[in-house]
Amino acid sequence: MLDSIYLGMTGLMGYSQGLKVIANNTANMNTPGFKSSTLQFGDLVYATGNGGQSGLYGGQSNYGFGLATYGTTLNFNGGELRQTGNAMDVAVDGLGMFLIQDADGNVRYTRSGQFEFNDDGLLVTRTGGLKVLGIDRNGVMGVVSLDGYRTSPARPTGTISMTGNLSSTATEQTVGNISVYDAAGVQHTLSAKFTNGSATTPGSWKVSILDGTVEVGTGTLQFKDGSPDPATARLTFTYTPAGQAPMSVTLDFSKDVTSFASGNLSTLAATKQDGLAAGSLSGVAFDTNGFVTLTYSNGQVGRGDQLLLGRFDSSDAIASVGDNLFRSTNDALWHVGVAGTGAFGTLQTTSVEISNVNLSQEFSDLVIMQRGYQASSQVISTANDMIQELFTMKGKA
Known part of the structure; x- marks a missing residue:
């Protein structure tokens, strides 16, 4: 008993x-x-x-x-993937687990993809501030960082696209507000003065490029049956902004430009140019392959470091250490890769995996x-x- x-x-x-x-x-x-x-x-x-x-x-x-x-x-077993709307939330749809570096430098694993960038530009877990591991543009493993991605460089203008109708009956027409960016990202405003030369050569126009009142380039635009002659449809001139090196700029009349009679009314205008001012980082998010997507104030979009994922062959190779983290008990049974490859799965953005x-x-x-x-x-x-x-x-x- x-x-x-x-x-x-x-x-x-x-x-x-x-x-x-x-x-x-x-x-x-x-x-x-x-x-x-x-x-x-x-x-x-x-x-x-x-x-x-x-x-x-x-x-x-x-x-x-x-x-x-x-x-x-x-x-x-995977938990439900729930939308949060937070750009820094990401969930694994597959077997992968995010790689985390704890305070002692040890690699840990988690399925909780709630991240943020700290004041140093390092990607960390939102709770605990532990660093998140990934690979940079050179394929080197390390902490996901914004270093080298905080600005988008300026790009000088190379081509300015013109569209509209240049009235064939007008004697003179000036198109203003032609924006040009130099190599430093500084914007300059030029104008183009068109002088009708049909009296000597039918369909011809003299084009003068002006920086204020200073002529910085000239050329001839020839129309045939109301459309630009391909031989003259691209007018290239050299522009030297103050304090900058000379730059080659092309006025492109090859698309959507005509010259028909319409009194003295012309609709010709500069509609697009390929230069950019320097931009600062304005937004970060993730894509389905784990890349950090970067949005800049100048409208450019870039791609940064990529999140690393780990997966195990056997549940005997993993153990819980608390704080929603796991550790490896047998490194030989672990594999490291990226989303979209092997059995690691893909990522669902603006989402978290719940319990x-x-x-x-x-x-x-x-x-x-x-x-x-x-x-x-x-x-x-x-x-x-x-x-x-x-x-x-x-x-x-």
């Missing part, structure tokens, strides 16, 4: 551990990237009773020593643990009553 009390105690301790696991799962049901765990039960080794003698019917009498717990196993806890299953397991605990408690109570009865009988003898 004393053995029965011990057996009941192993049940109480085992089901208490089971309750603890269920409590941890349910407490983290809203933790992004959380992976639930299950407690493993087993029976303790058996011993042969009666000093190894045969039982009443000739068989051995084997008695168990109660309940044993063998630790927990993690459930790595994979199945609340219905946890409640069912909770009832089982409760019943098991009650039964083990009843065994102890019954064995105690039997011992008390034995003592009572002994006292009466």
Whole structure:
């Protein structure tokens, strides 16, 4: 009967551990990237009773020593991917896990893709500020960083596209507000003066490029049947902004430019040019392959470092370390790569993976643990009553 009390105690301790696991799962049901765990039960080794003698019917009498717990196993089934609208949230749709560097420099893994860039331009976890690992444009592994990506360089204007109708009956027409960027990203405003030369050469126009009142370039534009002659449709001149080196600029009349009679009204205008002012970083996000996408104030879009992902071959190669992080227990069973390759999966942007806890299953397991605990408690109570009865009988003898 004393053995029965011990057996009941192993049940109480085992089901208490089971309750603890269920409590941890349910407490983290809203933790992004959380992976639930299950407690493993087993029976303790058996011993042969009666000093190894045969039982009443000739068989051995084997008695168990109660309940044993063998630790927990993690459930790595994917959780629901939920939209957040936050540009710095990203979720893995596949087997991959983000690589994180902890405060001691150790590599850790997580499925929680809630990130932000800190004041130093380093990508870190939003909770804890741990650094996120990736590869740069040279394929070198390191912390994802904005270094080298904070500005978009200026680009001097090379081509200015003109569109509209230049009235063939007008004697002179000036097109203003022609924007030109120099190599330093400084904007200059030029104008183009068109003088009708049809009196000597039908369909011809003298073109003078003016910086204020200073002529910086000239050329001839020839029309045939109302359309620019391809031989003169691109007028190139050299412009030297103050304090800058000379730059070659082309006025392009080859598309959507005509010259038909319309009184003195012309609609010719400069509609597009390919120069840029210098831009500063105005927005960051991720794409489905894990690249940091960069948006600049000058309208340019660039691509920065790429997030690294890790995956394991066996659940024996991973263990939880808390704070939604995992560590490798066998590096030989781990692989490192990027989204969109192998079995790492792809990334879903502006989303997070929520916990994979199945609340219905946890409640069912909770009832089982409760019943098991009650039964083990009843065994102890019954064995105690039997011992008390034995003592009572002994006292009466």
